[in-house]
Amino acid sequence: MKNLLGSVKRDLPASIVVFLVAVPLCLGIALASGAPPFAGLLAGVIGGIVVGAASGSQLGVSGPAAGLAAIVLTSVAALGSFQLFLLAVLLAGIIQFLMGLARGGVIAYFFPSAVIKGMLAGIGIFIALTQFPHAFGHDKERVTDSVVPRAEGGVFGDLVNMFAAPHFGALIIAAACFAVLLLWESPSIKRNKVLSMVPGPLLAVIIGITLAALGGIVPLLSLSANHFVQLPDLAGVSLGSLFPGPDWSGITNMQVWTTALTLALVASLETLLSVEAADKLDPQKRETPKNRELMAQGFGNVVAGLLGALPITQVIVRSSANVQSGGRTKLSAMLHGLWVMVAVLLFPALLGMIPLAALAAILVQVGFKLAKPALFEEMWQGGWTRFTPFLVTVLGVVFLDLLKGVGLGMAVALFIILRNNYKVPYHLLERAVSPGEPVRIALGEEASFLNKASIQRTLADLPAGSHIIVDVSRTVRLDPDIHEILTDGQTRAKNKGSIVEIIGLDEHRRHRVAAWMSVKHVRETLHVVSSTTTTINTSQQ
Numbered sequence: 121m122k123n124l125l126g127s128v129k130r131d132l133p134a135s136i137v138v139f140l141v142a143v144p145l146c147l148g149i150a151l152a153s154g155a156p157p158f159a160g161l162l163a164g165v166i167g168g169i170v171v172g173a174a175s176g177s178q179l180g181v182s183g184p185a186a187g188l189a190a191i192v193l194t195s196v197a198a199l200g201s202f203q204l205f206l207l208a209v210l211l212a213g214i215i216q217f218l219m220g221l222a223r224g225g226v227i228a229y230f231f232p233s234a235v236i237k238g239m240l241a242g243i244g245i246f247i248a249l250t251q252f253p254h255a256f257g258h259d260k261e262r263v264t265d266s267v268v269p270r271a272e273g274g275v276f277g278d279l280v281n282m283f284a285a286p287h288f289g290a291l292i293i294a295a296a297c298f299a300v301l302l303l304w305e306s307p308s309i310k311r312n313k314v315l316s317m318v319p320g321p322l323l324a325v326i327i328g329i330t331l332a333a334l335g336g337i338v339p340l341l342s343l344s345a346n347h348f349v350q351l352p353d354l355a356g357v358s359l360g361s362l363f364p365g366p367d368w369s370g371i372t373n374m375q376v377w378t379t380a381l382t383l384a385l386v387a388s389l390e391t392l393l394s395v396e397a398a399d400k401l402d403p404q405k406r407e408t409p410k411n412r413e414l415m416a417q418g419f420g421n422v423v424a425g426l427l428g429a430l431p432i433t434q435v436i437v438r439s440s441a442n443v444q445s446g447g448r449t450k451l452s453a454m455l456h457g458l459w460v461m462v463a464v465l466l467f468p469a470l471l472g473m474i475p476l477a478a479l480a481a482i483l484v485q486v487g488f489k490l491a492k493p494a495l496f497e498e499m500w501q502g503g504w505t506r507f508t509p510f511l512v513t514v515l516g517v518v519f520l521d522l523l524k525g526v527g528l529g530m531a532v533a534l535f536i537i538l539r540n541n542y543k544v545p546y547h548l549l550e551r552a553v554s555p556g557e558p559v560r561i562a563l564g565e566e567a568s569f570l571n572k573a574s575i576q577r578t579l580a581d582l583p584a585g586s587h588i589i590v591d592v593s594r595t596v597r598l599d600p601d602i603h604e605i606l607t608d609g610q611t612r613a614k615n616k617g618s619i620v621e622i623i624g625l626d627e628h629r630r631h632r633v634a635a636w637m638s639v640k641h642v643r644e645t646l647h648v649v650s651s652t653t654t655t656i657n658t659s660q661q
Contacts, residue, residue: 127448134447135455138181140322141441142168142456143463147349147471148479148486149184151254152247153192155202155430157349157471158362160184161464162429168457171420171432172450177408180398181438181453182420184430186486187239187390188383190246192430194521195379202428203367204376210366210425211380216388217418225410227388234502235529236389237495238510242517242525244490247483249518253278254480255294257287257347289341290477293331297324297481319441321482328478349474351464364428383421386526387433391417394434401443437486509533558587558621563595567602575602579609579620586618593624 142164150160167182175182196205219227258278303309304320335342370376395408413434420432442452463471491514499510509532516525563571582588590606592598606622613620 128451130446130448131452132455134442134452135459137317137319138438138442138447138452138456139459139463141319142181142183142438142460143471144321144325144474144479144482145186145435145437145486146184146460147474148483149186149189150430151349151476151479152186152189152250152483153184153430154196155192157351158464159428159430161351161460161471162363162427163424163432164460165457165464166420166423166427166429167432168453168455168460170423170457171416171434172454172457174416174419175408175434175450175453176412176416177395177398177434177453178404178406178449179402179439179443179447179453180395180408180413180434180450181442181456182391182417182432182434183438185387185390185433185435186247186483186490187243188387188431188433189250190243190517190521191379191382191386193250195382199370199373199375199379201367201370203364204370204373205379206364206425206428207366207368207370208376208379208383208425209429209431210422211377212383212387212431213418213421213423213425215380215384215418216421217415219384219388220411220414220416220418223411224388225392225414227385227392231389231526231530232509232533234499234506234510235513235526235533236393237499238513238529239386239389239517239526241491241495241510242514244487245514245518246487247490248487249276249279251480251483251487253282254476255290255484256282257290257343257477258282258285287343287347289332289335289343290347290475292341293328293343293475294477294481296331297328297478298484300324300327301481301485324482325474325478328475328481329473332473332475343475347476349472349476349479351468351472362428366425383431384418387417387421387431388414391434394436394439398434398436398439398443401440403443505536509536558589558619560589560591562591562593563598563602567592567595567598571599572601572605576605576609579605579613582613582616582618582620584616584618586613587621588613588619589621589623591624592622595624 143161146160146164147157148160150157153160163184167184171182192205195208196202199205199208219225258281301320301324304315304318304323309315331341332343332348391413392410395410395413399406399408417432417434424430424432438456442456447453499507509529512532513525513529516528518525520528567575579588592606606620610620610622
């Protein structure tokens with residue numbers, strides 16, 4: 121508590137900057153998700169106050185994430201009810217909390233970076249595609265307490281229909297806001313100490329409101345009511361409408377559980393990636409406890425599901441804004457949630473003046489940052505083994521859905537791993553110089569069932585009278601399947617007049633025991649150090 125109060129001079133102004141960045145993003149992400157704007161703002165409040173208080177991250181900021189917009193949009197349509205989706209959000213939070221308890225913070229390490237980057241790039245493209253219709257003024261009438269599908273043809277149907285009757289006022293506002301956002305990314309603005317302190321999204325919103333207000337003077341800029349953010353009048357709306365809550369009747373619906381699992385996995389991945397990025401930006405290089413972060417995010421999503429908010433993750437845009445604005449502790453993240461709540465309660469009319477076209481420009485830029493051409497070039501330079509799963513994931517996310525896209529990318533990545541294991545199962549130590557001399561090969565540190573096919577093929581292709589020495593002394597983990605193939609290969613080779621000699625089994629066993637003892641010793645040492653540190657800290661207090 122002393123540290124929190126001591127840093128208030130830095131955290132208070134940082135929280136205001138994060139708030140100014142967060143409000144347009146909360147509204148924009150709700151728009152991209154096809155959800156009520158209030159649900160996006162409520163997610164910002166919960167992410168700041170609830171998750172901020174429970175999290176161990178000092179600089180991370182949580183709230184509605186652009187990376188989940190595609191899941192929200194498609195899942196609500198599939199479930200047919202926003203309340204059923206809220207039940208999935210609540211269940212996803214429980215799953216995340218249990219993942220944290222089970223020390224599942226290492227989950228991100230089991231996904232290839234090519235697939236993760238492909239997922240984010242695909243989400244970026246999908247977000248941009250959903251926002252172009254809003255930039256053209258193709259906005260459907262909607263009610264604020266439920267989610268209404270935008271068009272019968274879905275996202276691509278909207279892209280076709282938006283050209284039928286474009287609204288030039290919305291186009292002008294979107295173009296002006298996007299131009300400002302691009303200008304604010306230029307080096308000249310970033311080098312200016314005064315201008316760089318003004319968040320680009322906030323300036324874009326101000327310009328959008330100003331141009332829309334000129335509609336009474338300039339007919340071309342005149343917008344209708346469905347072209348603006350529509351927040352409920354809090355004075356005349358029941359609590360049940362503001363906080364719809366989950367539909368518990370769907371607890372046995374498998375589609376709800378599938379959505380919950382998808383949300384839990386994707387939200388956890390995005391959170392863990394943001395945690396790593398935020399920790400790297402931290403001037404003090406503090407490390408966020410990842411398992412605690414999963415539990416905090418899970419708790420936040422349980423609250424979000426109960427109250428009727430969008431799902432929550434830690435988000436890098438608001439986290440980086442927090443760091444750049446001088447934030448030092450999680451007080452800034454908690455205060456930003458408080459400011460969002462104050463804005464919703466006291467200034468709903470002002471938020472209702474924001475044109476959807478301005479938010480569309482902000483989200484198109486967000487999508488572009490997630491799927492920037494430099495990322496595609498980077499993956500291409502990494503070779504086909506990285507670019508192929510990346511591209512397959514991108515296309516799957518855009519044209520199918522997020523879960524199928526990630527699944528296809530993982531399948532391609534696994535196929536490449538299997539192919540590489542098939543081609544390079546061992547190392548050649550010594551080549552036969554003349555007929556009858558042995559060929560010496562060594563298996564790697566880990567010989568698993570993935571190597572079965574290639575090793576079996578090598579033994580089967582041995583010409584009659586050949587001699588091969590298989591060295592397993594360096595192998596720490598020798599799969600029983602591989603041992604069985606080698607011993608069977610000895611018998612088959614003998615029948616053909618060949619020799620398959622296995623050496624190093626005793627060394628392999630010693631290496632395995634030594635590795636196990638080494639890991640055990642390191643864990644015991646770390647436990648002693650941790651206990652000693654706790655004792656010292658307690659005595660100092």
